[in-house]
Amino acid sequence: MNHKNLLILLFIAFLISCNKEKSTTAEVKKITVTTIKTVNYKQLQPLLEKKDDTIYVINFWATWCAPCVKELPYFEKLGAAYSSRNVKVLLVSLDFPKQVKSKLIPFINDHKIQSEVVLLDDVNEDIWIQAIDKTWSGALPATLIYNKNKRKFYEQTFDYETLENELNQFLKP
């Protein structure tokens, strides 16, 4: 019974959030990207644990991962729509280092990716996958949303509505 009530509540909340359409138009960068910052897990870690007033949406992806490529526009859209509300999108690429020049950089330029992209290159995946989230099996795509109070990890794909809905849970006081 309780479960049912909760579902109905969630449903109503979802409808409300659905109706608030955002129409922020961020200015599109026209700079061509020529290099990508490469980090190991130790260097990435501080970006996953910031304690400021921003909500961070971290998407783990790769150009070879079809479901990742499919959902990437939703992250871009989210980053643009919520930039004025202290939301920052970071795209952590797990492309093969030898394909950065041939695949990753052209992809970023072709798709005019506006969010910040870093390449994570670190062996001993077993250690850092667990450190990022205990429930992560390592499958891509995966997403982490966090602020200084709350943290949620998703080993799944998103459509825009679901992603926005998850973000809204962080935006509520």
Place this chain on the structure above:
Amino acid sequence: MKTIQKIVLCSVVFLITTAFTTSTENGYKVGDAIEDFSLKNVDGKMVSLSDYKKAKGFIIIFTCNMCPYSVANEDRINALDAKYKSKGYPVIAINPNDPKASKGDGFEDMIVRAKEKSFSFPYLFDEGQKVYPKFGASKTPHVFIVTKKEMKVKYIGAIDNSSKNPDAVTEKYVENAVDALLAGKKIEKTETRAIGCTIKVL
């Protein structure tokens, strides 16, 4: 009118996401007994674990044609079979992807790839994608080591600690686990993780 449309659309999305949120968390854990399966091999014959009368166990690997991490591990999977089939632990590879969701992962494509890479092990097609959820496989490649007598899962995870670069491997998880089983010793690492491609279904 627009608002009504939006509400209807939102309702549909909500119902779909709540009704079909599938999870692989309910799959086999280390220590669980597994059910046998019967899947079609690239040679056209059906394969079950019970067919292997002399095996002591199996290195079951969910893998596929299209995932670059699977491709990066093909030679290592061949090497595992070469090393352990004769010792009683053959490799059984299973493609869990629905070809409708992953072009290039169909049965005919599997036949081509198995020939190109001279797979020495069966490469089975999980038709209808019914077996991988039982295992709780979430990605390719994803390894499950199972003993034959008890049909129990002894190890779940990665092949080694450097999935994308075979030259940087310093720890061979699967080899260590099978060696321990063969020696009657305790497996040190029974669960490991690696980056992989999510299993593709519609």
